[in-house]
Amino acid sequence: MKTDKRRLAFLATLVGGLVLRLVLLWMPGTEDMFFFRMWGAQALRSGLVKIYSLTDQDTITLLLLRLRHIPVHVRPVNSTDLGPIAGVPDYPPGNILVLELSAALCKTLQGGVLKAGPLLNACVNLPPVLFSLGILLAVWFFVKNELGTMPVGGLAVFWLHPAIILTSPILGFQDPIFALLCLLSLILCYRRHYTSSVFLLALGCLTKPQGAFVVPVVAMALFSEGGWRALWRYGLRLALDALLLLLPFIVAGRFLGIFAGVSQQVMYPALSAQQLNVWWLVGGVLQASRKSTQGFLPSEITMVTKADFVSWAGFHPLWIALPAFALFTAVNLYLLYLQLRAGNRWSLFWAAALEVFGYNMLMVYTHEHHLYAFFVYAAPLVALGNRAHARFFWGLSAVYGLNLYLFDGLGQGIRAFNQAVRDVAGFDLTIPLALANVAIFVLLLRAKGWGYAATVPSGVPRSVQ
Numbered sequence: 001m002k003t004d005k006r007r008l009a010f011l012a013t014l015v016g017g018l019v020l021r022l023v024l025l026w027m028p029g030t031e032d033m034f035f036f037r038m039w040g041a042q043a044l045r046s047g048l049v050k051i052y053s054l055t056d057q058d059t060i061t062l063l064l065l066r067l068r069h070i071p072v073h074v075r076p077v078n079s080t081d082l083g084p085i086a087g088v089p090d091y092p093p094g095n096i097l098v099l100e101l102s103a104a105l106c107k108t109l110q111g112g113v114l115k116a117g118p119l120l121n122a123c124v125n126l127p128p129v130l131f132s133l134g135i136l137l138a139v140w141f142f143v144k145n146e147l148g149t150m151p152v153g154g155l156a157v158f159w160l161h162p163a164i165i166l167t168s169p170i171l172g173f174q175d176p177i178f179a180l181l182c183l184l185s186l187i188l189c190y191r192r193h194y195t196s197s198v199f200l201l202a203l204g205c206l207t208k209p210q211g212a213f214v215v216p217v218v219a220m221a222l223f224s225e226g227g228w229r230a231l232w233r234y235g236l237r238l239a240l241d242a243l244l245l246l247l248p249f250i251v252a253g254r255f256l257g258i259f260a261g262v263s264q265q266v267m268y269p270a271l272s273a274q275q276l277n278v279w280w281l282v283g284g285v286l287q288a289s290r291k292s293t294q295g296f297l298p299s300e301i302t303m304v305t306k307a308d309f310v311s312w313a314g315f316h317p318l319w320i321a322l323p324a325f326a327l328f329t330a331v332n333l334y335l336l337y338l339q340l341r342a343g344n345r346w347s348l349f350w351a352a353a354l355e356v357f358g359y360n361m362l363m364v365y366t367h368e369h370h371l372y373a374f375f376v377y378a379a380p381l382v383a384l385g386n387r388a389h390a391r392f393f394w395g396l397s398a399v400y401g402l403n404l405y406l407f408d409g410l411g412q413g414i415r416a417f418n419q420a421v422r423d424v425a426g427f428d429l430t431i432p433l434a435l436a437n438v439a440i441f442v443l444l445l446r447a448k449g450w451g452y453a454a455t456v457p458s459g460v461p462r463s464v465q
């Protein structure tokens with residue numbers, strides 16, 4: 001009887017969250033939705049292989065010119081059913097393929113004519129919603145099979161959380177796609193199906209670059225069991241899987257164009273692209289130090305460029321960001337190694353979540369939605385009902401949701417009073433929110449073992465993990 005009630009509760013949670021998302025599919029999302037629609041339309045017309053425009057020869061020529069400090073401004077213009085689009089996509093081919101399928105679906109539903117509007121928005125938002133559903137089901141079946149329990153409450157925390165729904169479909173972000181692939185890679189790694197894990201990891205990385213933060217976690221799992229030999233063998237397999245997936249681009253002579261496009265993400269000029277992390281606070285201090293600013297806190301924090309920081313501090317911010325994140329990663333992997341050697345394979349999920357958190361807090365150029373994957377990788381642990389991880393999940397997700405809302409509202413043209421809320425205290429509310437984010441990060445660093453001990457399910461000895 002109790003089992004039947006849990007199944008009904010899970011079904012009600014699943015259907016309720018899914019219906020809510022389907023009702024919101026038409027939402028226009030952020031300004032990124034324009035590019036998602038255009039990239040899908042471009043791929044539909046030119047083909048996926050040609051969407052990056054630059055051939056390998058073009059890419060090498062541009063690189064050589066820039067190494068010689070010769071100014072080059074290349075911005076190819078391509079025609080689509082929605083009009084011309086300039087530039088090269090900065091998303092990898094995996095996500096572009098999904099956008100192409102979304103555009104094809106919309107064109108079919110519109111009788112062979114692709115037009116921008118609510119239907120196209122819905123088609124672009126549909127895959128992330130389906131992948132979000134995949135995340136829910138993956139965690140459900142994984143925890144149920146491993147522990148024989150039905151984690152309804154923990155999954156409801158993820159599936160019905162406003163910040164998760166705000167990410168997709170309301171704001172139209174595509175992150176659930178790569179996050180599911182990487183979550184499945186972690187689950188397969190947990191079960192020691194390393195060949196399949198590595199393949200899905202390659203697919204995740206070729207869908208969005210943030211998938212790369214799972215690579216060192218899987219690598220440590222391999223090293224803890226098979227040493228350098230296993231690490232070398234599966235590292236080579238990861239590279240071969242990636243090359244196999246990119247084979248059409250290699251044959252067409254457009255392989256390097258992908259990296260030229262994706263590299264635009266790391267060239268973003270701002271210290272923090274609306275991510276309320278350490279560098280957002282640094283930008284606030286920089287603005288407050290200017291003579292034109294009155295009072296201790298600026299009335300509105302804006303994105304500060306790396307050039308502004310260099311002129312203010314005298315050095316590039318990466319001289320701090322890179323060593324800080326490298327040190328964080330080294331400690332995180334060491335703690336993961338200790339847990340794996342003790343038999344705690346649940347620690348894999350926490351390690352991946354912490355890598356995402358550390359990146360978002362310490363690195364420059366991060367965006368407001370890049371923290372989403374943290375909640376996906378932590379979902380199996382929250383599903384266990386562990387209070388420590390649940391509290392951490394709730395605190396960080398509240399900051400994350402407000403971070404999204406204060407900058408993006410409910411999407412283009414639907415600001416939902418976010419600017420008024422941001423200014424309600426007489427100063428920029430992003431300042432105390434960024435401080436809260438930093439406080440959570442500091443609490444994590446001060447916690448014994450960074451919370452790894454809590455990843456062991458209660459009543460289950462580590463030796464059987």
